[in-house]
Amino acid sequence: xxxxxxxxxxxxxxxxxxxxxxxxxxxxxxxxxxxxxxxxxxxxxxxxxxxxxxxxxxxxxxxxxxxxxxxxxxxxxxxxxxxxxxxxxxxxxxxxxxxxxxxxxxxxxxxxxxxxxxxxxxxxxxxxxxxxxxxxxxxxxxxxxxxxxxxxxxxxxxxxxxxxxxxxxxxxxxxxxxxxxxxxxxxxxxxxxxxxxxxxxxxxxxxxxxxxxxxxxxxxxxxxxxxxxxxxxxxxxxxxxxxxxxxxxxxxxxxxxxxxxxxxxxxxxxxxxxxxxxxxxxxxxxxxxxxxxxxxxxxxxxxxxxxxxxxxxxxxxxxxxxxxxxxxxxxxxxxxxxxxxxxxxxxxxxxxxxxxxxxxxxxxxxxxxxxxxxxxxxxxxxxxxxxxxxxxxxxxxxxxxxxxxxxxxxxxxxxxxxxxxxxxxxxxxxxxxxxxxxxxxxxxxxxxxxxxxxxxxxxxxxxxxxxxxxxxxxxxxxxxxxxxxxxxxxxxxxxxxxxxxxxxxxxxxxxxxxxxxxxxxxxxxxxxxxxxxxxxxxxxx
Amino acid sequence: xxxxxxxxxxxxxxxxxxxxxxxxxxxxxxxxxxxxxxxxxxxxxxxxxxxxxxxxxxxxxxxxxxxxxxxxxxxxxxxxxxxxxxxxxxxxxxxxxxxxxxxxxxxxxxxxxxxxxxxxxxxxxxxxxxxxxxxxxxxxxxxxxxxxxxxxxxxxxxxxxxxxxxxxxxxxxxxxxxxxxxxxxxxxxxxxxxxxxxxxxxxxxxxxxxxxxxxxxxx
Numbered sequence: 001x002x003x004x005x006x007x008x009x010x011x012x013x014x015x016x017x018x019x020x021x022x023x024x025x026x027x028x029x030x031x032x033x034x035x036x037x038x039x040x041x042x043x044x045x046x047x048x049x050x051x052x053x054x055x056x057x058x059x060x061x062x063x064x065x066x067x068x069x070x071x072x073x074x075x076x077x078x079x080x081x082x083x084x085x086x087x088x089x090x091x092x093x094x095x096x097x098x099x100x101x102x103x104x105x106x107x108x109x110x111x112x113x114x115x116x117x118x119x120x121x122x123x124x125x126x127x128x129x130x131x132x133x134x135x136x137x138x139x140x141x142x143x144x145x146x147x148x149x150x151x152x153x154x155x156x157x158x159x160x161x162x163x164x165x166x167x168x169x170x171x172x173x174x175x176x177x178x179x180x181x182x183x184x185x186x187x188x189x190x191x192x193x194x195x196x197x198x199x200x201x202x203x204x205x206x207x208x209x210x211x212x213x214x215x216x217x218x219x220x221x222x223x224x225x226x227x228x229x230x231x232x233x234x235x236x237x238x239x240x241x242x243x244x245x246x247x248x249x250x251x252x253x254x255x256x257x258x259x260x261x262x263x264x265x266x267x268x269x270x271x272x273x274x275x276x277x278x279x280x281x282x283x284x285x286x287x288x289x290x291x292x293x294x295x296x297x298x299x300x301x302x303x304x305x306x307x308x309x310x311x312x313x314x315x316x317x318x319x320x321x322x323x324x325x326x327x328x329x330x331x332x333x334x335x336x337x338x339x340x341x342x343x344x345x346x347x348x349x350x351x352x353x354x355x356x357x358x359x360x361x362x363x364x365x366x367x368x369x370x371x372x373x374x375x376x377x378x379x380x381x382x383x384x385x386x387x388x389x390x391x392x393x394x395x396x397x398x399x400x401x402x403x404x405x406x407x408x409x410x411x412x413x414x415x416x417x418x419x420x421x422x423x424x425x426x427x428x429x430x431x432x433x434x435x436x437x438x439x440x441x442x443x444x445x446x447x448x449x450x451x452x453x454x455x456x457x458x459x460x461x462x463x464x465x466x467x468x469x470x471x472x473x474x475x476x477x478x479x480x481x482x483x484x485x486x487x488x489x490x491x492x493x494x495x496x497x498x499x500x501x502x503x504x505x506x507x508x509x510x511x512x513x514x515x516x517x518x519x520x521x522x523x524x525x526x527x528x529x530x531x532x533x534x535x536x537x538x539x540x541x
Numbered sequence: 542x543x544x545x546x547x548x549x550x551x552x553x554x555x556x557x558x559x560x561x562x563x564x565x566x567x568x569x570x571x572x573x574x575x576x577x578x579x580x581x582x583x584x585x586x587x588x589x590x591x592x593x594x595x596x597x598x599x600x601x602x603x604x605x606x607x608x609x610x611x612x613x614x615x616x617x618x619x620x621x622x623x624x625x626x627x628x629x630x631x632x633x634x635x636x637x638x639x640x641x642x643x644x645x646x647x648x649x650x651x652x653x654x655x656x657x658x659x660x661x662x663x664x665x666x667x668x669x670x671x672x673x674x675x676x677x678x679x680x681x682x683x684x685x686x687x688x689x690x691x692x693x694x695x696x697x698x699x700x701x702x703x704x705x706x707x708x709x710x711x712x713x714x715x716x717x718x719x720x721x722x723x724x725x726x727x728x729x730x731x732x733x734x735x736x737x738x739x740x741x742x743x744x745x746x747x748x749x750x751x752x753x754x755x756x757x758x759x760x
Contacts, residue, residue: 025564032571095557115655117560117592119567121627129620165647168615198651198735200615233610 007128009034011057016040016047016074017093018066026060026093029120033127044069044301051083058127059084060114063094069301072108072267079108080303086141089130107270133166140173147522149181168194175206182524184210201231208240217244235265242274246422251429254278255287262291269295269304276312281426289316300336307333307346308385314350323358327351345374345386349393356397368397380413380480381519384420388427395431404438411441412478415448448474452483455491464495485512486525493529497536509533549602556595563588570631582635586669589632593663597725600659604728611653611732618648618680618687625658625678629665633676638669644680650687652759656729657689663722664691664755671695677750683758686740690748690756697746697753706744726757735760 013030015038017023023040030038039054041047043065051059059078063071071092078084092110111130114123136159143152156174160167171194178187188210194203208223221244227237238261245254258275265271276291292313299305310333318326330347337343352367375383375390387410394403407424414420421441428435435441451474458467471488478484489512492505513533516526566585573581603609622642633640661678668676672693679690723742730740738760748754 021561025561025568028568095553095560113655116557117563119564119628119631120571121630122624125620125624125627165617165619165649166615168649200651201613231610231612233612 007131008124009036011035011037011131012054013038014041014047014050014056014059014061016042016044016059016061016065016071018042018062018064022062026123029123032120033124043067044071044074047074048077048083051078055085056088058089058091058131060091060093061110063092070267073302075110076108076303086145087134087138089127089134091127091130137173144177147527149177152177168200172202175203179206179209179213180522182213184214199230201227201234201237204230205236205240208237212240212244212247217247220244233264235261235268235271238264239271239274242278246278246426247418249425251278251281251426255282255284259287262294266294267298269299269302269306269309272298273304273306273309276309276316277423277426280312280316281430283430285316285320289313289320292316296332305336307337307340307343308389310336310343311346311350311389315353318354318357323354326354330354341374341377342383342386345371345378346389348374349389352393353396364397368393379518380409381482381515384410384414384417385423388423392427392431395433400433400437403433407438408444409478411444412448413480415445415478415481416483421445448478448481448483452487455487459487459491459494464491464498467491468495480515480519482516482520482523485515486523486529488512489529493532493536501537506533506537545602549599552595552599556592556599559588559592559595563592567631570635578635579637582632582637585632585635586666589629589662590666593659593666594721596659597663597721600656601725601728604732609656609732611656611729613651613733614654616650616652616654618650618689619644619646621650621654621658622678622680622689625661625665629662629669629676633669636669638672638674638676640665640676640678642678642680648680648682648687650680650689650759651735652687652733653729656732657757660722660726660729660757661689661691664726667722668693668695668753668755672752675750679749686738686758686760688756688758690754692749692754693752694750695752697751698744703744703746706742723755726755730757730759733759 013035015023015026015030017026020042023042027038027040039050039056041050045068047059047061048069050056061071061074065071065074069077071094075090075092078090084090089112090110091112091114093114093116095116111134112126114126118126140152140155143149143155153174156170156177160170160174164170171190175187175190175194178184178190187206191203191206191210194200195207204223204227208220208227211217211220211223221241224237224241224244227234228241231237238257242254242257242261245251245257255275255278258271258278261271262268262275272291272295276288276295279285279288279291292309295306295309296313299309310329314326314329317329330350333343333347348367348371352364352371355361355364355367371390371393375386378386380387387406391403391406391410394400394406407427410420410424424441427433428438438444451470455467455471455474458464458470468488468491471484471491475481475484475488489509492509492512496502496505496509509529510533513526513529516523520526563585566581566588570578570581570585600609622644626640626642629640665676665678668691672695675694677692679688679692681688723744727742730742733740740757740759743756743758745754745756746752
């Protein structure tokens with residue numbers, strides 16, 4: 001009565017469960033629904049292997065999969081690595097007691113949760129509903145995938161205008177797209193309209209996100225606080241609240257909130273990582289050790305696995321216990337990361353610090369050389385975390401000047417990245433460093449902004465050559481800086497628009513834009529400049 | 542580990558076994574290809590009742606520990622009722638009872654889908670014992686409340702129960718599984734609030750099918 005016949009049958013299914021009985025039961029149910037193509041996996045690794053070989057339309061995955069990945073980690077990896085096509089359906093099968101645990105998922109949510117036990121008829125109606133829903137949203141997902149947010153919003157508006165039953169679900173998707181594409185005023189209006197009718201968590205969260213992005217941290221804090229008190233199990237409220245506190249340097253408050261969040265949902269790796277880092281800055285060694293232990297443990301089979309957690313755990317273990325225990329932790333990096341220069345870097349950096357504290361000066365020096373060598377080869381935007389890490393190591397080694405130089409470089413190259421500035425502030429406070437020695441973060445940022453402003457002003461006055469010269473000079477000091485690269489591209493574009501295109505300048509522009517695209521492909525200005533370049537070229541062809 | 546925690550973890554384990562039992566019974570029904578088999582019906586019905594009682598027990602335990610807060614979502618009510626009727630159909634058919642549902646198309650409600658499903662499944666479980674041939678799940682908006690009701694064509698609730706609901710008595714669990722189910726429904730209804738208004742339950746007789754009528758009012 002709701003659906004076209006044949007919706008289920010001609011599709012490829014994957015059933016993941018560690019219990020053989022359960023696998024064959026679900027398989028039988030699907031076959032009774034007329035499904036013919038079903039693959040079975042016993043655990044997360046098998047599931048991922050099968051997903052690497054074939055594109056599944058529907059994945060039915062149990063949350064509890066024994067040792068190794070759990071269902072959430074299978075989902076995260078599948079989405080992160082694009083192992084599932086647009087329009088495919090992921091259903092998480094849970095026993096009721098895992099429900100709350102699962103709800104704390106950070107970034108990726110399944111299309112549906114299915115609570116055991118369920119029968120064939122129930123499974124059939126649920127799958128029919130999900131497949132029909134995905135089909136209905138396919139054009140939107142495709143537009144988002146191509147970063148054509150305007151098109152996605154147009155399609156959504158058409159659907160919303162028809163006032164369907166799932167109207168608010170469409171509004172929720174629209175709100176996310178608006179926020180992600182920087183249209184905060186429109187997003188705010190949408191969330192407020194929804195909240196005027198009913199208090200819905202996603203809309204309140206959206207409103208808070210708008211305030212946060214508009215840098216109104218007090219307002220954002222109020223929204224998230226309200227959300228948290230109304231929905232004590234809704235962990236995204238905690239994460240955002242902690243982010244707000246971090247922004248305004250209230251690290252004690254941030255730590256408190258994160259402690260509450262991990263007690264509700266302990267398995268989210270990024271949350272444990274953030275708690276560990278904040279606790280380090282607050283000199284709460286015990287809490288940091290516990291958080292990094294969990295970040296490493298739960299991260300082992302997760303796309304959120306990061307060598308910095310291992311390095312931090314090793315250091316904090318060495319501090320809390322002894323150096324040998326810390327070095328023992330580091331051995332795990334080699335096992336868990338294969339041929340990964342970033343992992344090698346973190347290992348060397350942590351080794352250096354631990355050896356130094358143990359008095360093994362030669363070993364410490366060798367590790368330091370290795371770490372410094374590796375860090376030079378890294379991308380200065382994407383791998384800015386490594387610059388901060390190395391700065392910490394330099395400082396512990398007594399090389400204060402080198403440490404400050406690295407931090408300064410990170411600020412110059414990423415001066416608009418608020419989160420990174422927070423990281424640097426936290427680093428400074430965790431190392432008991434003097435911000436004065438650095439010349440203060442804000443002064444450095446202001447200097448970069450002033451240079452950019454001057455360049456743009458020159459360009460506006462028609463002095464394009466002078467503008468390009470100034471900005472290019474600036475760029476040699478901070479080659480990865482987004483704003484500088486975008487402004488150079490803009491000025492070069494303007495000069496071509498005035499004097500006609502030249503292949504050499506086009507290549508130059510593309511080079512500057514590519515530096516930005518690598519780390520921030522969603523950047524609004526970047527997209528606009530690409531479009532402008534394209535228009536200009538097509539005008540001349 | 543204290544006793545209630547041990548109990549909770551054991552209940553959880555029992556639920557898993559029961560899940561397999563229920564699915565195996567369903568399979569058996571399929572293999573036997575019988576249209577209606579009263580024995581199979583009893584087996585299915587009792588196993589499902591056990592399951593929904595265990596869920597109720599676990600949920601009450603969590604509510605008591607303050608660990609259960611509703612996860613309010615926007616729900617397509619027609620689809621929700623459709624899924625519940627489909628879920629209960631096989632069992633009911635084997636007992637010679639029909640389960641149907643009525644809802645306006647496009648009706649949207651705001652509630653915790655999983656909790657409400659547990660409540661309604663448990664109420665249908667009760668209904669199957671007391672009805673003579675039919676159960677109807679119905680949804681509509683009354684005075685800005687979403688009213689989900691379960692009607693049967695049995696003898697209805699005893700007068701004492703209907704009278705008791707105006708007093709505080711109804712909020713305390715009483716003897717017998719029916720009352721425990723009602724108590725659970727009442728707790729869950731109260732957990733659903735919108736602004737100043739809270740949800741509640743209501744018992745009545747002689748409504749849509751002439752028998753008992755249990756309704757959950759959600760703001």
